[in-house]
Amino acid sequence: MSDHRYAMFQGLITAGLGFWLLLRVWDGTILFYINQRFVLLVLLAALGLLLLAQMVFRQLAQRRQSLLTGEVQPPHAHSGAEEHDHTHDHDHDHGTRQASHLMWVALPLVLGLLFSPKPLDASAVANRGISTNAAVSRTAAGGMVLGIPPEERTVLDWLYAAEDSPNPAELDGLPAVVTGFVVREAGMPADQFLIGRFTITCCVADSAALGLPVIWPEAEKLADQGWVQVRGTVKMVQEGGRWQVQIAAEQVEEAPQPEQPYLFP
Amino acid sequence: MIEAGKVLRTKLIPWGLWAAFGFLILGGLGSRLEGWGAVLPPALAGAVRTAENLTAVFLGIFIEAAPFLLLGTLASGLVEVFVDRAAMAKLLPRSGWGAALGGSLLGLFFPVCECGVVPLTRRLFQKGLPLPMGVAFLLAAPVINPIVMASTLAAFGPGLVFWGRLGLTFLIASLTGLIFSRAGDMGEQLLPAAQPMSLNLSLEPQESSPVEPLLGAKIQRMLIIAVDEFFEMGRYLVVGVFLAAAMQTLVPRSALLGVSQGQLVSVVVMVALAVLLSICSTVDAFIALAFASTFTSGSVLAFLVFGPMVDIKSTLMFLRVFRKRTVAYLILLPLLMTLLAGTIFNLWAGG
Numbered sequence: 001m002s003d004h005r006y007a008m009f010q011g012l013i014t015a016g017l018g019f020w021l022l023l024r025v026w027d028g029t030i031l032f033y034i035n036q037r038f039v040l041l042v043l044l045a046a047l048g049l050l051l052l053a054q055m056v057f058r059q060l061a062q063r064r065q066s067l068l069t070g071e072v073q074p075p076h077a078h079s080g081a082e083e084h085d086h087t088h089d090h091d092h093d094h095g096t097r098q099a100s101h102l103m104w105v106a107l108p109l110v111l112g113l114l115f116s117p118k119p120l121d122a123s124a125v126a127n128r129g130i131s132t133n134a135a136v137s138r139t140a141a142g143g144m145v146l147g148i149p150p151e152e153r154t155v156l157d158w159l160y161a162a163e164d165s166p167n168p169a170e171l172d173g174l175p176a177v178v179t180g181f182v183v184r185e186a187g188m189p190a191d192q193f194l195i196g197r198f199t200i201t202c203c204v205a206d207s208a209a210l211g212l213p214v215i216w217p218e219a220e221k222l223a224d225q226g227w228v229q230v231r232g233t234v235k236m237v238q239e240g241g242r243w244q245v246q247i248a249a250e251q252v253e254e255a256p257q258p259e260q261p262y263l264f265p
Numbered sequence: 266m267i268e269a270g271k272v273l274r275t276k277l278i279p280w281g282l283w284a285a286f287g288f289l290i291l292g293g294l295g296s297r298l299e300g301w302g303a304v305l306p307p308a309l310a311g312a313v314r315t316a317e318n319l320t321a322v323f324l325g326i327f328i329e330a331a332p333f334l335l336l337g338t339l340a341s342g343l344v345e346v347f348v349d350r351a352a353m354a355k356l357l358p359r360s361g362w363g364a365a366l367g368g369s370l371l372g373l374f375f376p377v378c379e380c381g382v383v384p385l386t387r388r389l390f391q392k393g394l395p396l397p398m399g400v401a402f403l404l405a406a407p408v409i410n411p412i413v414m415a416s417t418l419a420a421f422g423p424g425l426v427f428w429g430r431l432g433l434t435f436l437i438a439s440l441t442g443l444i445f446s447r448a449g450d451m452g453e454q455l456l457p458a459a460q461p462m463s464l465n466l467s468l469e470p471q472e473s474s475p476v477e478p479l480l481g482a483k484i485q486r487m488l489i490i491a492v493d494e495f496f497e498m499g500r501y502l503v504v505g506v507f508l509a510a511a512m513q514t515l516v517p518r519s520a521l522l523g524v525s526q527g528q529l530v531s532v533v534v535m536v537a538l539a540v541l542l543s544i545c546s547t548v549d550a551f552i553a554l555a556f557a558s559t560f561t562s563g564s565v566l567a568f569l570v571f572g573p574m575v576d577i578k579s580t581l582m583f584l585r586v587f588r589k590r591t592v593a594y595l596i597l598l599p600l601l602m603t604l605l606a607g608t609i610f611n612l613w614a615g616g
Contacts, residue, residue: 010492010493010496013496014492014495017331021328021331024328030328032321033321033324033325033328033329034325034328034329038329038332041332042328042331042332044332045331045332045335048332048335048339049335051488052488052491052492052495055485055488055489055492056489056492058485059485059489100500101496101497101499101500102496104499104500104503104504105495105496105499105500105503107503107507108323108324108327108503111320111323111324112324115316115317115320118317118320118321119321120318120321120322121314121317121318121321123311123314123315123318124318124514126517127513127514127515127516127517128513128517129517201551201552202329202544202545202551202552203325203326203328203329203544204321204322204324204325204326205322205325205326205329205509205510205513205542205543205544206542206544206551206552
């Protein structure tokens, strides 16, 4: 591939990646992929990619201009065993400019455009497993969650609350309104299901599913992996010396997938 | 008339390319392939869901890693354009010991993770960095740098894991560097593209332009180098990320978690996990925390020490710097040392 064409595609792919990342930050779907802590970093990277693309385009234009004014020799294509001199201004490692580089680096862009931004599906629980205690990495300070009104606590907040509370038995009887996806594991009692959410510490690669057991007589009828909102009261159960939060449901309703489907620990 | 044509071509073509791209992306927005699953038979719909999950994980790791790769390639461009070879040669230690130990600590001044460290190391080799120093830098810099030290401290506190991670990384990287100082000729270890200029372009004068270029031109050159390297290394990053995403989506995690308490087995499993997950070293401490309650502490330590040195994506990028045999040593030496250290730690700390 000629240097000129390679550079042009380089510019296009770099600009494309930059634009794509900017769009994801703009419409918020960047949070389908990474923890919110890293959004600023990604924004900077997107701007950096656009700057690099602009540089490539600028150099292409400069080359063309100096070519037209006859200042330099036409750029050679690096094909065959031609002897070449280094009179023109470029510095690359010969033999590294191959079309396959372009195709691989374009892959994220192609997949990103082909599949609309979509968070990890609840079907991934089957492969990753689900945990009912908060043994996940934790970046927030302990105890903060106790300041959140009970009705607003998420699956993760409840697990933290059980961990942080000096007397977990006191959580018993508090009202709970929790949104998540339905997980029915093999061997579960007929009147139970887990209400689950994915937590993301860094990016989707480290996602871990967390779930709260919910007591609901018609648990068996719920669509597996569908999103629901559970209203009920908290029931604290002691399992092997550890306090486990359960929810005795009064109402289970289908719910739309939240705009931000993951929880960030 | 000809003048006008020139202006048209030189000014409008770059902006035309920009416009065409913006148009393409915005157009793509409206016509994205929505709701694939709804119209497909269940078996196929399941496959599409798997593909979508794989894509989500793939893009997740790529988006997370891309800024760090970009930083590494920019640092590499910076070194190429602004660091003078002769000046650097004066500062470098001569002995194998000095080079290996110095290389392990070099990350304190170049805070890069395992994606960024590879292009930077290659550039430093070209500038004349000794082999043992480069190897030690490559292995240690993703851990022994201010950012990663801070994130490990935040996750684990200033305890045994934090100091163990730093100490073991320093030890393993320095030892590996030292072993490489006995390896002889750099040309046998490095690919031609990574060798010092004097080795592969000895006929070419070092200072080709008598006039010092303007700062703007230098910066432009630095950025162009960065783009080239972003593509060269980015290819390996993408392949590695894709493999890691596929493993995660297709291999059940429970297959690994059944063996979390064996003194040696747990270490092997966590090392395998570190390689498969290919998480950036700037954040892997938080991930390790998730395993700290179920796995032995020696295995968590092994995860934190080995993961930043070797994982799928960095291994593939190593292949752009070193010859294949050297890459094998670069993986095996730290691997054996990590397994040994992790198991000893388990036996000593009682699991």
